[in-house]
Amino acid sequence: xxxxxxxxxxxxxxxxxxxxxxxxxxxxxxxxxxxxxxxxxxxxxxxxxxxxxxxxxxxxxxxxxxxxxxxxxxxxxxxxxxxxxxxxxxxxxxxxxxxxxxxxxxxxxxxxxxxxxxxxxxxxxxxxxxxxxxxxxxxxxxxxxxxxxxxxxxxxxxxxxxxxxxxxxxxxxxxxxxxxxxxxxxxxxxxxxxxxxxxxxxxxxxx
Numbered sequence: 344x345x346x347x348x349x350x351x352x353x354x355x356x357x358x359x360x361x362x363x364x365x366x367x368x369x370x371x372x373x374x375x376x377x378x379x380x381x382x383x384x385x386x387x388x389x390x391x392x393x394x395x396x397x398x399x400x401x402x403x404x405x406x407x408x409x410x411x412x413x414x415x416x417x418x419x420x421x422x423x424x425x426x427x428x429x430x431x432x433x434x435x436x437x438x439x440x441x442x443x444x445x446x447x448x449x450x451x452x453x454x455x456x457x458x459x460x461x462x463x464x465x466x467x468x469x470x471x472x473x474x475x476x477x478x479x480x481x482x483x484x485x486x487x488x489x490x491x492x493x494x495x496x497x498x499x500x501x502x503x504x505x506x507x508x509x510x511x512x513x514x515x516x517x518x519x520x521x522x523x524x525x526x527x528x529x530x531x532x533x534x535x536x537x538x539x540x541x542x543x544x545x546x547x548x549x550x
Contacts, residue, residue, distance in 0.1 A: 367399040368417035369545040370407060373467045373515070374536025376549075377415050382422045382511040384447045387489050393423065394487050397444045400425045407544040409465050411503050413510030416466050418547065422447045424507040431499055438500055448484035450508055451493070453477040460502060462516045467535060468542045470528050474519040476505050 371377060385391060396414075400423075404412040410431060413424035427442040455478030463471040480501045483493045496504055506516060517528065534540060538548035 367406075368403045369547040370403070370465045371416050371418050372535055372538070372540075372546045372548045373532055374549045375418070375466075375547070377418055377420050378466060378510070378515060379513045380415065380420050381513045382413075382415055382420045385421050385423060387485075391421075393444075393446060396423070397425055397487060401427065401442075404465075407465050411507045412465070413507045415510050415513075422511045424448070424511060426503050426507060428500060428503050431503075437498065441500060444487050445482070445504070445507070446485040446487070446489075448482055448508055448511065450480060450482050450505075452481040453479070453505070455479040455497070460499075462502075462506060464506075464516055465544070467515065467517060467532070468540055468546075469535075470517065470531055472517065472520045472524050472528075474506075474516050476502055476519075480505060482508070 385393065396419075400412050400414070400417065403417065404410070404425060404427070410428050411424060411426040414421045423444070423446050425444050428438040429440060429442065431438045453476075457475040457477055459473040459475045461471050462474045478501065479495065479497045481493065481495045482504060483491065485491055509516065517525065517532070520528075536549060538546075540546075
C-alpha cells in the first residue's frame with residue numbers, strides 16, 4: 344500500500360471520486376531538489392487560490408491512487424498537504440470519512456510506542472519499506488477557511504499525516520529505512536531520478 348503517495352496501501356478501484364482524462368499535475372519524482380526543501384508558509388493574504396489548489400491536488404492524488412499528497416510533490420514548496428484516508432478504513436475504521444486539507448501545519452508532539460508499517464510514495468514509485476513512527480501525534484494547522492485547529496491523531500491516521508508532514512519538512516520516507524535496505528534500493532533510486540521507471544500516472548523528472 345501507499346500513502347502520499349502511492350503511500351503504503353491497497354487502494355480500491357472506487358477510490359477515484361470521478362473519472363478524469365488526465366491528472367491535474369504530474370507527480371515530481373525523486374531527485375528533484377524541491378522534495379528536499381523545507382516548504383514555506385502560505386500567506387493568508389497571498390493571491391494563491393488555496394481552495395482550487397486543494398481541489399486539484401485531490402484530483403491528482405485520486406488519479407495516482409494515493410491517499411495523501413503534499414504540495415512539494417507537485418513542485419510547489421509551500422506548507423500544504425491533503426489526505427483522504429478512507430480507502431484504508433479496512434485497516435482502521437477510524438479512517439472512514441477522513442478527508443482533510445492541512446495548511447501551514449506544525450507538528451507539536453509525537454508520542455507513544457514506535458511501530459513499523461510498510462510505506463511507499465508516489466514520488467518514489469516501486470519502492471516500499473518498513474518505517475517506524477510514533478503512534479500518536481498532536482498537530483496544529485489551518486483549514487481552507489483559515490480557521491486554526493489543534494488536533495490529536497493515533498495509529499494509521501497519525502502515520503498518514505506524519506508521512507505527508509515529512510514532505511513539507513523536506514524529508515522522504517526512505518530516510519527512515521535500515522542501512523541494508525538503503526543499499527538494496529540505491530540503484531532503483533538512481534533509475535527513478537533518471538526517469539527509468541514505469542508508472543500509470545504522469546510524473547515530472549529532473550532534466
